[in-house]
Amino acid sequence: xxxxxxxxxxADAFNxxxxxxxxxxxxxLAGGERPVNDLVRLLGLAQPQVSKHLRVLREVGxxxxxxxxxxxxxxxxxxxxxxxxxxxxxYERSWSExxxxxxxxxxxxxxKEEVDGSDE
Amino acid sequence: xxxxxxxxxxxxxxxDEQILITREFDAPKHLVYKAWTTPELVKRWWNAKRGEVTIxxxxxxxxxxxxxxxxxxxxxxxxxxxxxxxxxxxxxxxSTEVYEGMPQPDDGPELGTLNTATFTEADxxxxxxxxxxxxxxxxxxxxxxxxxxxxxxxAMDLLEQVAISLR
Numbered sequence: 001x002x003x004x005x006x007x008x009x010x011a012d013a014f015n016x017x018x019x020x021x022x023x024x025x026x027x028x029l030a031g032g033e034r035p036v037n038d039l040v041r042l043l044g045l046a047q048p049q050v051s052k053h054l055r056v057l058r059e060v061g062x063x064x065x066x067x068x069x070x071x072x073x074x075x076x077x078x079x080x081x082x083x084x085x086x087x088x089x090x091y092e093r094s095w096s097e098x099x100x101x102x103x104x105x106x107x108x109x110x111x112k113e114e115v116d117g118s119d120e
Numbered sequence: 121x122x123x124x125x126x127x128x129x130x131x132x133x134x135x136d137e138q139i140l141i142t143r144e145f146d147a148p149k150h151l152v153y154k155a156w157t158t159p160e161l162v163k164r165w166w167n168a169k170r171g172e173v174t175i176x177x178x179x180x181x182x183x184x185x186x187x188x189x190x191x192x193x194x195x196x197x198x199x200x201x202x203x204x205x206x207x208x209x210x211x212x213x214x215s216t217e218v219y220e221g222m223p224q225p226d227d228g229p230e231l232g233t234l235n236t237a238t239f240t241e242a243d244x245x246x247x248x249x250x251x252x253x254x255x256x257x258x259x260x261x262x263x264x265x266x267x268x269x270x271x272x273x274x275a276m277d278l279l280e281q282v283a284i285s286l287r
Contacts, residue, residue, distance in 0.1 A: 101165035
């Protein structure tokens with residue numbers, strides 16, 4: 001299970017999506033397949049920089065590329081991003097559950113403070 | 121006395137080694153701080169509805185330690201501990217956090233994260249942010265792995281779902 005977890009976590013995908021520009025690219029590709037030129041225009045970056053980010057995303061499998069005529073078309077590979085997405089969602093849910101319970105504690109503290117005129 | 125839900129926690133990854141948790145509360149910050157730092161109150165919320173907090177020890181001073189243990193619903197115990205590095209009452213707490221289920225090196229410092237909790241109040245509401253920083257990508261990865269194994273839950277479900285695409 002340990003090895004499976006390691007393999008599935010694809011730690012590199014974590015790096016890949018932590019970079020704001022790369023997240024922008026992934027967001028853009030979430031709407032569908034796009035040629036590099038589209039991404040260059042959307043991000044307002046020079047083509048070599050966009051290509052560099054796309055290379056990182058390809059290396060972790062977050063995007064796939066195919067050629068059509070002279071164009072290189074990129075698309076999102078959701079499968080590769082799912083482990084990281086799930087990890088974040090699970091982490092988020094865990095903290096949301098804690099905070100929901102904290103809300104209840106805080107309501108009581110507020111009421112107590114109003115009654116006592118002090119929080120002690 | 122229904123609690124006012126202020127929405128879900130927001131989790132983002134601002135940098136390679138960082139995880140940022142943000143949540144707003146309908147209470148002044150001195151109360152959020154109190155709930156965050158008082159053992160009997162921590163026991164009531166930290167379990168995340170997934171078990172019971174059996175130990176909550178807080179020695180709230182710089183150099184003091186803390187330790188939380190939760191007995192998960194399946195009977196598994198998960199423990200975390202750390203040391204307070206910086207304390208600004210009602211404002212900010214910087215502490216280390218070590219997951220006790222994670223393998224540790226034979227020598228040298230324990231592997232864990234540096235967590236900064238910040239309490240900011242506006243109009244009687246408090247925004248809490250918790251920045252979790254790993255000392256390196258390797259440790260961050262190990263924490264993610266061990267977090268998954270500890271299963272904060274669903275680890276196996278997750279593995280099964282890996283084959284399923286996001287869309």
